[in-house]
Amino acid sequence: MMKHRRDRYYWRAKEEGYRSRAAYKLKQLNERYNVIKRGDVVVDLGAAPGGWLQVAKELSGGFVLGVDLVDIQPIEGVLTLRGDIRHADVLEKLFRVTGGADVVLSDAAPNLSGNWSYDHARSIDLATAALHFAEDLLESGGNFVVKVFQGDLFDEFYQRVKRVFATTRIYSPPASRKESAEVYIIGIGRLSAPFHLGDSFDVVIEDVGRSGDGIVRIDGFVVFVGGVDKGEHVKIEITDIKPRFAFAKVIG
Numbered sequence: 001m002m003k004h005r006r007d008r009y010y011w012r013a014k015e016e017g018y019r020s021r022a023a024y025k026l027k028q029l030n031e032r033y034n035v036i037k038r039g040d041v042v043v044d045l046g047a048a049p050g051g052w053l054q055v056a057k058e059l060s061g062g063f064v065l066g067v068d069l070v071d072i073q074p075i076e077g078v079l080t081l082r083g084d085i086r087h088a089d090v091l092e093k094l095f096r097v098t099g100g101a102d103v104v105l106s107d108a109a110p111n112l113s114g115n116w117s118y119d120h121a122r123s124i125d126l127a128t129a130a131l132h133f134a135e136d137l138l139e140s141g142g143n144f145v146v147k148v149f150q151g152d153l154f155d156e157f158y159q160r161v162k163r164v165f166a167t168t169r170i171y172s173p174p175a176s177r178k179e180s181a182e183v184y185i186i187g188i189g190r191l192s193a194p195f196h197l198g199d200s201f202d203v204v205i206e207d208v209g210r211s212g213d214g215i216v217r218i219d220g221f222v223v224f225v226g227g228v229d230k231g232e233h234v235k236i237e238i239t240d241i242k243p244r245f246a247f248a249k250v251i252g
């Protein structure tokens with residue numbers, strides 16, 4: 001593969017003591033979406049050489065953990081593990097060490113072969129592994145950032161991320177190289193609802209709230225339903241999910 005030009009982010013990283021120019025992608029992304037907050041527990045997948053770990057540590061000041069196939073040179077206050085994020089034992093290990101996270105980041109990327117559709121498919125594989133981590137590790141309301149190379153499997157993957165987070169965005173930071181096909185998918189607000197958008201249920205309206213919407217609990221999760229009375233039996237469809245409650249409409 002052709003060596004990349006040494007651009008201004010490369011020199012800036014050298015000057016400012018970051019291990020990679022990628023550090024600026026996370027900084028730019030965080031300025032825009034505020035995914036990492038003070039005190040957050042952050043897990044970074046595909047973290048070597050560690051530029052994102054340095055930025056994550058600065059932003060959160062909390063517990064930061066990085067995983068990669070290759071060793072990561074020590075960073076003060078950051079724990080690192082060697083492992084393949086596609087393997088279940090790595091997820092188990094991370095869960096044991098953290099007990100859950102506020103933010104899951106993945107900048108993991110395959111070594112590029114030059115065969116476009118093959119590289120795209122491998123990028124989607126890694127992104128899918130990262131989404132599993134996010135689903136299993138993130139606390140309710142937690143945030144997710146994942147790198148994906150664009151291609152024909154992108155939309156399907158994006159729809160999967162959308163089912164897990166209250167808000168989802170696609171972002172290409174200025175520090176990404178112009179010629180790069182990479183974009184970042186950002187999931188904000190991990191949903192903890194025991195159902196997905198579009199699911200339907202037969203329910204009995206338990207109560208009517210101050211707003212006039214009916215209230216029903218599905219596995220303890222509050223769902224607001226417009227235009228119903230207390231005690232009514234209705235079939236509802238979930239139309240919007242927030243981290244702590246959802247909305248539904250009557251479909252029968």
Ligand SMILES: C[S@@+](CC[C@H](N)C(=O)[O-])C[C@H]1O[C@@H](n2cnc3c(N)ncnc32)[C@H](O)[C@@H]1O
Pocket residue numbers: 019020022023045046047048049050051052053067068069070083084085086107108109110111126
């Ligand atoms: C673009 S680099 C990450 C740069 C990093 N964000 C930084 O700022 O220093 C991508 C990394 O993903 C790692 N990676 C690729 N496949 C992986 C896998 N299956 N499990 C863990 N790490 C993987 C690579 O070893 C590589 O270090």
